[in-house]
Amino acid sequence: MTERFDAIIIGTGQAGPALAVRLAAAGRKTAILERKRIGGTCVNVGCIPTKTLIASARAAHVARNGRDFGVVIDGDVRIDMARVKARKDEIVAQSNRGVTNWLENAPGVTLIEGHGRFESPRTISVNGRMLEAPEIFINTGGRPAVPKWEGVGDVPFLTSTGMMDIDFLPEHLIIVGGSYIGLEFAQMYRRFGSRVTVVEMAPRIVAREDAEVSAAIQAMLEREGIAFRLKAECLRMDKRDGGVSVHVSCEEEPREIPGSHVLLAVGRDPNTHDLGLDRAGVATNARGFIDVDDELRTNVPGIWALGDVNGRGAFTHTAYNDYEIVAANLLDQDRRRVSDRTTVYALFTDPPLARVGMTESEVRATGRPALAGKMMMARVGRARERSETQGFMQVLVDAETKRILGAALLGIEADEAIHCIIDVMAARQPYTAISRTVHIHPTVAELIPTLLGSLLPLQ
Numbered sequence: 001m002t003e004r005f006d007a008i009i010i011g012t013g014q015a016g017p018a019l020a021v022r023l024a025a026a027g028r029k030t031a032i033l034e035r036k037r038i039g040g041t042c043v044n045v046g047c048i049p050t051k052t053l054i055a056s057a058r059a060a061h062v063a064r065n066g067r068d069f070g071v072v073i074d075g076d077v078r079i080d081m082a083r084v085k086a087r088k089d090e091i092v093a094q095s096n097r098g099v100t101n102w103l104e105n106a107p108g109v110t111l112i113e114g115h116g117r118f119e120s121p122r123t124i125s126v127n128g129r130m131l132e133a134p135e136i137f138i139n140t141g142g143r144p145a146v147p148k149w150e151g152v153g154d155v156p157f158l159t160s161t162g163m164m165d166i167d168f169l170p171e172h173l174i175i176v177g178g179s180y181i182g183l184e185f186a187q188m189y190r191r192f193g194s195r196v197t198v199v200e201m202a203p204r205i206v207a208r209e210d211a212e213v214s215a216a217i218q219a220m221l222e223r224e225g226i227a228f229r230l231k232a233e234c235l236r237m238d239k240r241d242g243g244v245s246v247h248v249s250c251e252e253e254p255r256e257i258p259g260s261h262v263l264l265a266v267g268r269d270p271n272t273h274d275l276g277l278d279r280a281g282v283a284t285n286a287r288g289f290i291d292v293d294d295e296l297r298t299n300v301p302g303i304w305a306l307g308d309v310n311g312r313g314a315f316t317h318t319a320y321n322d323y324e325i326v327a328a329n330l331l332d333q334d335r336r337r338v339s340d341r342t343t344v345y346a347l348f349t350d351p352p353l354a355r356v357g358m359t360e361s362e363v364r365a366t367g368r369p370a371l372a373g374k375m376m377m378a379r380v381g382r383a384r385e386r387s388e389t390q391g392f393m394q395v396l397v398d399a400e401t402k403r404i405l406g407a408a409l410l411g412i413e414a415d416e417a418i419h420c421i422i423d424v425m426a427a428r429q430p431y432t433a434i435s436r437t438v439h440i441h442p443t444v445a446e447l448i449p450t451l452l453g454s455l456l457p458l459q
């Protein structure tokens with residue numbers, strides 16, 4: 001027997017739960033499906049657990065450097081990995097319970113645990129049940145990509161998800177992938193006490209950033225003892241006594257790096273392969289991401305795709321914004337679009353890199369006259385007081401409109417300080433809206449008006 005709903009949502013990631021509650025509150029009988037852990041990637045194996053582990057790693061780092069601050073710890077600083085994991089599990093469980101309770105108690109929402117699959121453009125099968133609705137929302141997210149390199153199937157590799165089960169210290173962790181996820185794990189495990197080597201195929205880490213940013217982050221991590229092997233090629237893995245060997249070159253020595261464990265952090269694939277999309281006629285691109293328009297509609301009327309699965313964002317805040325866009329268009333007659341969104345994200349190393357808008361190379365590529373300002377974090381009082389002066393802040397401004405085009409803040413509390421720039425960009429105001437504003441002393445954000453007061457033509 002087919003069960004009829006007004007809306008079906010597949011996946012309980014960062015868009016689905018809020019949308020389910022909103023649709024139900026608007027009087028639409030809504031089913032939401034989850035095949036694994038409620039709350040999806042961010043809550044269970046992504047943002048929350050990694051930032052919780054990063055907090056443990058930072059506690060270790062601060063304890064080791066306490067002497068510089070006049071704090072003396074007699075004896076070694078040791079890491080109890082079982083406790084590190086237990087703390088992470090407790091914090092994840094709280095969030096997971098929070099989303100579960102929210103969905104279970106939302107009037108008009110039916111939470112169904114199981115794998116949803118399209119049977120037609122209007123019907124979804126789950127656990128032998130058949131559900132039907134005129135509106136279906138796909139929020140199935142993604143999973144760690146596992147490349148088909150030689151030997152990958154023969155070695156016990158880890159992914160960002162597998163890392164969540166670790167309650168021991170790898171002796172030498174080789175991380176393949178020098179991008180956001182890989183670098184967060186690299187610093188975290190180095191601070192826990194592992195030897196860490198990052199293997200990257202590109203000539204530099206976080207290659208989508210400006211070269212200067214990549215170099216500064218690499219230098220910062222090298223100072224903590226992390227090794228880098230860039231331009232790696234002929235990637236191959238072999239089992240070794242008590243570990244794994246990663247082949248990084250066909251010609252250049254050393255050709256292989258032996259380690260105790262290997263983490264593959266080489267991107268994420270969308271969860272669309274097992275969704276029966278062909279039965280609904282939903283189109284995807286060559287990499288499997290669902291094609292959507294500016295309001296997140298797929299090519300099939302009545303079907304939307306939100307979050308990582310549409311390839312229009314890869315973050316919790318973009319997935320949540322997808323929910324806001326769909327809800328505004330469907331329920332509030334308020335036309336919101338993906339193209340209204342400014343690109344924002346952070347790399348949560350310590351100190352973090354916070355980014356908004358265009359990089360310097362992207363600005364240069366447009367050929368438009370631009371102004372640029374740069375300030376070293378060593379000039380920032382807050383950074384000096386904390387003895388954390390690594391990094392710099394850089395901002396780019398359109399010379400004609402005076403609008404901020406982009407910024408990269410690498411330094412202590414950059415992930416918070418950048419929001420004054422984000423808000424002025426979103427408000428489509430000129431940079432003077434910040435440079436004439438009084439900020440609180442002594443903060444990092446306090447220096448952003450000064451930075452904007454030092455703009456020079458981008459040469």
Ligand SMILES: Cc1cc2nc3c(=O)[nH]c(=O)nc-3n(C[C@H](O)[C@H](O)[C@H](O)COP(=O)(O)OP(=O)(O)OC[C@H]3O[C@@H](n4cnc5c(N)ncnc54)[C@H](O)[C@@H]3O)c2cc1C
Nearest residue numbers: 011013014035040041042046116140141307308314315316
């Ligand atoms: C290690 C790591 C760290 C991260 N850190 C950050 C960070 O600091 N900041 C940030 O903004 N982003 C971060 N992200 C990215 C962030 O987690 C994702 O962008 C976000 O979770 C995307 O949410 P989503 O709504 O697309 O779906 P997801 O959160 O991926 O959830 C999708 C859900 O759908 C379920 N599902 C899939 N297929 C089906 C099906 N057929 N039937 C039923 N259920 C199904 C899945 O089980 C999953 O629970 C991180 C990711 C990782 C892996």
